[in-house]
């Protein structure tokens with residue numbers, strides 16, 4: 001029977017409310033963990049597991065971390081996907097009667113952590129909530145707690161699509177009602193998303209959350225999310241901005257796989273930023289700009305007017321070269337306004353944060369001036385949109401000192417002249433200190449001891465120190481001995497005591513007053529939160545535009561022209577990232593022309609020739625253009641594309657336990673069911689994960705369907721040369737190939753896209769390049785030759801060449817009678833299956849064989 005001490009009982013009570021979190025229980029200078037928490041945490045954090053008596057028969061497992069070093073340990077746990085509840089002492093232990101009162105002051109989770117070494121300034125850190133609003137229809141909302149930016153979305157699709165969309169936003173925590181928790185738990189776990197339950201939905205200040213045109217369907221999720229944040233964060237969340245509803249029609253939708261395949265923010269190999277489009281495009285000067293650029297990469301526009309507006313600003317930025325350079329220099333001085341505002345809202349901002357806010361605001365008039373100086377209409381408009389927040393700036397200028405320290409309790413935050421009483425106290429303090437310096441001089445003169453000094457320590461206060469060798473020179477009747485050191489004595493005098501108390505009282509009082517003045521100022525800044533947030537949004541956009549102009553200069557980009565039709569013409573297009581990575585080799589530019597007459601290209605060519613690079617570069621051109629950025633081509637005429645779907649490369653989904661082929665089929669299904677004639681489809685080697693005929697049949701059927709039903713701009717690459725025959729049957733399909741030539745028995749890739757199908761597969765050459773062992777290469781050549789001989793014979797003689805098989809497949813819909821030949825073979829098989837071998841004589845067996853031969857027409 002356990003008879004726990006009152007403190008352990010208190011612990012158990014709190015823990016029962018936070019069963020799914022590690023409870024960091026404050027005991028003096030430590031956070032302690034007990035019982036099961038202690039055992040697990042000691043393993044994960046590699047800290048010593050001890051135990052303590054707690055009133056029970058057995059000792060209680062325990063481990064702890066010093067409170068000042070807790071942040072690192074907390075981050076480690078959060079990084080691994082756990083929750084941490086911080087339980088603090090909420091009364092002064094000296095005043096406590098019985099056990100000190102304790103309360104959980106904050107629940108930290110993967111979605112709500114806002115500071116730490118894993119928080120990259122240029123990356124948003126979102127938490128999301130979701131609800132099912134209809135069959136295969138979800139509403140979700142996501143928000144960056146550090147900046148207060150929220151977005152709401154309605155998604156038509158399965159729960160898998162939902163999870164994938166969240167994964168594309170790198171969301172690590174999803175807040176759901178219980179019923180959805182059950183449905184999503186496996187999927188979420190497979191994608192490392194922590195599910196949290198929030199049943200209640202407070203009707204929180206509705207107007208504030210929804211000034212934008214959010215449909216009713218998303219109100220629930222937004223409220224659920226904010227309720228969860230209030231419940232767990234237990235502090236002011238004034239910086240949460242109205243959720244913006246994502247109008248799908250206004251944006252170019254790029255599904256999760258395509259974002260990955262196209263390496264928009266991460267490279268596929270290694271998963272880091274290097275090698276991604278973001279890596280190429282990011283020349284932003286501020287963290288806010290970096291985050292904005294990522295948002296635009298995730299969601300390019302699909303509204304021609306808006307795209308053209310952005311392009312116009314970039315054009316003007318390009319023309320105003322020197323002004324742009326100045327603006328970029330000035331932007332360097334602008335701190336992360338959004339996260340500063342977040343800290344102000346939480347009440348965790350320091351004096352230094354306020355001085356950074358001031359420093360940033362000081363830059364705004366300079367930026368405005370530069371923009372106006374350009375005398376360019378779009379830049380002038382941008383300047384007019386920048387609000388200098390003058391009232392706030394003046395307040396910060398008046399209140400905050402030039403170089404406030406990080407600590408908020410050690411003074412030096414408030415500027416002289418801001419508050420009369422503070423000035424008085426500071427004067428008294430200063431005066432007292434001056435008096436002491438004067439006393440030091442006076443005492444030296446009086447005693448003739450040069451080395452006499454007046455010092456201060458926390459225990460004894462001010463003292464006069466005289467080394468032992470000089471003591472005989474002093475008139476000790478005036479001094480009272482305080483402390484004896486090895487080689488000196490320390491004394492005080494009544495006068496000194498009096499001044500000391502004056503100085504210390506003034507000091508203490510001024511620190512208390514200064515802190516409260518600082519908190520006041522910080523509170524007052526809160527009323528400017530929306531204003532600063534609006535400014536931050538504008539500044540970050542400017543930063544992105546200037547970054548676009550920079551990359552245009554660096555990588556020879558061109559302004560694309562958009563039109564309302566569907567034709568797409570790219571002249572001498574390039575894949576900018578592949579080009580940048582190529583390291584001095586020459587990138588071969590290629591054209592891509594898709595028109596209403598021919599909107600489907602079937603691309604053939606040897607492995608490694610550049611088929612997928614070509615397809616990717618078309619998609620990347622479209623994405624860059626619709627972000628409002630110039631594009632990597634000599635000329636580009638683009639339609640406004642609504643969605644991009646890709647099926648490129650071997651994107652494995654092993655976490656979800658699916659085979660590569662299954663993933664390929666799922667992605668294809670998703671593309672085919674969602675695409676419209678305004679979409680861009682990129683299919684790379686569909687069907688290669690199964691047997692040749694299966695694969696070919698599927699590829700062809702898909703092409704036919706896209707060609708006649710969807711009619712979207714499509715690039716299709718294949719190794720099945722037989723498919724090139726389709727050009728005869730599908731009038732909008734055109735064959736192109738990526739050229740390669742053979743030189744001295746070796747393949748040379750030209751990387752040039754040319755009309756017509758490729759005539760040869762160079763697989764063995766590529767294998768040779770990859771240094772597959774010589775005997776295998778030699779043997780492969782032999783086999784290839786044999787196969788080609790057989791193929792030749794067959795085509796001269798009987799019916800079943802691959803090409804004709806294909807034609808048969810194509811026409812199978814029209815000629816059902818041909819299919820009827822199949823059951824004959826079926827009949828043969830079933831007779832063989834049914835024969836009773838033990839009851840069959842040799843003679844009967846021979847007869848049976850003869851009949852079979854007749855059936856199959858020998």
Ligand SMILES: Nc1ncnc2c1ncn2[C@@H]1O[C@H](COP(=O)(O)OP(=O)(O)OP(=O)(O)O)[C@@H](O)[C@H]1O
Nearest residue numbers: 586587588589606607608609610611612613614751
């Ligand atoms: N236009 C180009 N100019 C120069 N080099 C190129 C070009 N396109 C591709 N390459 C080079 O060729 C390599 C292979 O390209 P890619 O992966 O597109 O080939 P692929 O034909 O799709 O190959 P596979 O059929 O094996 O998938 C690229 O990594 C790049 O280095």
